[in-house]
Amino acid sequence: MQSRSPAAGRPGRPRSAAADAAILAATREALVELGWSKLTLGDVATRAGVAKTTLYRRWSGKNELVVDAVAELFDELCLPDRGSLAADIEGVVLQFAAILARPEARGGLMAVVTEATRDDALRARIRASIVDRQKGLVLEGRSRAQQRGELPPETDPEESARTVDLIFDMVAGAVVHRTLVSGRPVDEEWVRGFTQILLRGLAAPS
Amino acid sequence: MQSRSPAAGRPGRPRSAAADAAILAATREALVELGWSKLTLGDVATRAGVAKTTLYRRWSGKNELVVDAVAELFDELCLPDRGSLAADIEGVVLQFAAILARPEARGGLMAVVTEATRDDALRARIRASIVDRQKGLVLEGRSRAQQRGELPPETDPEESARTVDLIFDMVAGAVVHRTLVSGRPVDEEWVRGFTQILLRGLAAPS
DNA sequence: GCATTACGCTACGACTCGTAGCGAAAGCGT
DNA sequence: ACGCTTTCGCTACGAGTCGTAGCGTAATGC
Structure with a gap:
């Protein structure tokens, strides 16, 4: 959100805002079904329909992702x-x-x-x-x-x-x-x- | 403690009470150094000087162990x-x-x-x-x-x-x-x- | 068109998990 | 002394996750 990439007028393909929303929603969904300890980033990526690498390009780990999702x-x-x-x-x-x-x-x-x-x-x-x-x-x-x-x-x-x-x-x-x-x-x-x-x-x- | 094996006059070798204390102390020590998420049962076993299997014979998982330690x-x-x-x-x-x-x-x-x-x-x-x-x-x-x-x-x-x-x-x-x-x-x-x-x-x- | 960046995919070594099997050790009853 | 029973330490194992690297492709600005 506020701390992540501003993506201001840089060259190249912009990051998909839809992917951001899908990832955060998938994180909350996985949190409900699996809980914190059994939640894996690979699973979240699958639920969101994105590649695991995409997830790692935006969040440095489980903690940061869940903070934003919550x-x-x-x-x-x-x-x-x-x-x-x-x-x-x-x-x-x-x-x-x-x-x-x-x-x-x-x-x-x-x-x-x-x-x-x-x-x-x-x-x-x-x-x-x-x-x-x-x-x-x-x-x-x-x-x-x-x-x-x-x-x-x-x-x-x-x-x-x-x-x-x-x-x-x-x-x-x-x-x-x-x-x-x-x-x-x-x-x-x-x-x-x-x-x-x-x-x-x-x-x-x- | 209260919920674990009573060990009342059963035949066979009794469980080591010293091992129990060592495991709980090692758990607290690992909790300080590593925190919850990076704490592994293998590491606790090593610190306590017991085999990993011994640990699993007494506690069913990380949660139960840490509850008792805390x-x-x-x-x-x-x-x-x-x-x-x-x-x-x-x-x-x-x-x-x-x-x-x-x-x-x-x-x-x-x-x-x-x-x-x-x-x-x-x-x-x-x-x-x-x-x-x-x-x-x-x-x-x-x-x-x-x-x-x-x-x-x-x-x-x-x-x-x-x-x-x-x-x-x-x-x-x-x-x-x-x-x-x-x-x-x-x-x-x-x-x-x-x-x-x-x-x-x-x-x-x- | 061209440079640049994001994306999906696959593969990888390292690590942890929880369990199984083994031989040895430690108590208890006779 | 002798078995019987249970625990212990050790090793090994398949399964699963981690975080990263490499590649070809898609999307945007100049």
């Missing part, structure tokens, strides 16, 4: 204004959960995060194409809540940045853990309870 | 009484974070969780040897807080069980996400902010 799933994330901070949180959490509920996202996202533990370049790629977009939603939601008077305005900008990171880890982490570790669905009931605690805290009366 | 890391988790709910939370979060900071836990734990997405037996094994122990700490901490009067007593037992699951996902999820996705350390400052939000909520004044 990142497309997060394009649909947005933050419609629902009138209150609680409603905004519930909306975006349900969106995020809906994406994670898809099997190609479950296995794929977790696998690349695992690999990113030992690969800084891969981690940067994940951050740029997936994580930063999500964090932007947190920023937007807080800004709206401050305008509504639901949250106090920022004082220290550095403190403010830390809080955004913290909230982001709490929201995304809880949804991911619920979905992938506990293995239970993120339904409306769960989201209500989660939002309640996030906004008012554990000590508050239910 | 599970040992969580044996040290406990919940010392620090006098208040906030202090208890901070204590156990720092313990959990210290384990996750070790490279053999980062890659290994995430990898087996990823694989568990498509393997129910593996998920059950993870739950039994890792997750349930953590959830027990949540239960214990809430019980103490209720005795201190920091939390309201339970009314509906079913509602109560849901709340424990929710808190568990929020705590563990946030720490895991901070460590593995955001890639930033869980230090005392972060833990203070996290506990503050978990107990008093976002809307509370800082």
Whole structure:
């Protein structure tokens, strides 16, 4: 996507955009059927109807390919204004959960995060194409809540940045853990309870 | 461990307990050096000084082996009484974070969780040897807080069980996400902010 | 037409997988 | 002491995947 070849007005035959799309779609399909560990690049190439060499000319390996394939799933994330901070949180959490509920996202996202533990370049790629977009939603939601008077305005900008990171880890982490570790669905009931605690805290009366 | 051969008074040569320990230690060592995807069972066998066939006689594959190797890391988790709910939370979060900071836990734990997405037996094994122990700490901490009067007593037992699951996902999820996705350390400052939000909520004044 | 690049195809050595077969070693009961 | 049973280390094996190289062909810009 953003990091791959610009292909600006170079001489010679241009790369097929259709092949790109077919490869990414085939990757997601294989991810559903086989899972991360049994997914092979040769199989993806066959599914996409391209040669294995074509695949290697565009992606350096399994990790990079799957990051791009999974990142497309997060394009649909947005933050419609629902009138209150609680409603905004519930909306975006349900969106995020809906994406994670898809099997190609479950296995794929977790696998690349695992690999990113030992690969800084891969981690940067994940951050740029997936994580930063999500964090932007947190920023937007807080800004709206401050305008509504639901949250106090920022004082220290550095403190403010830390809080955004913290909230982001709490929201995304809880949804991911619920979905992938506990293995239970993120339904409306769960989201209500989660939002309640996030906004008012554990000590508050239910 | 609990699920493997009981080896009760059978005839014949008993299995070497030293080999078990050597294999698990070698697995963690290989996990640090190579990471999940490049770890091979042949390599682990060589490091442990045993034959590859011996390894396959005890574990059915990479997943099961790594679960057992990583599970040992969580044996040290406990919940010392620090006098208040906030202090208890901070204590156990720092313990959990210290384990996750070790490279053999980062890659290994995430990898087996990823694989568990498509393997129910593996998920059950993870739950039994890792997750349930953590959830027990949540239960214990809430019980103490209720005795201190920091939390309201339970009314509906079913509602109560849901709340424990929710808190568990929020705590563990946030720490895991901070460590593995955001890639930033869980230090005392972060833990203070996290506990503050978990107990008093976002809307509370800082 | 010509240079340049992408593409499909085949083939290749290197590696890992998981299993089978063998002889030797280590315990247990008599 | 003697077998019986099970484990262990070793070697070897077919199957599968990896990532690359080479080749002829297709598509684009000048």
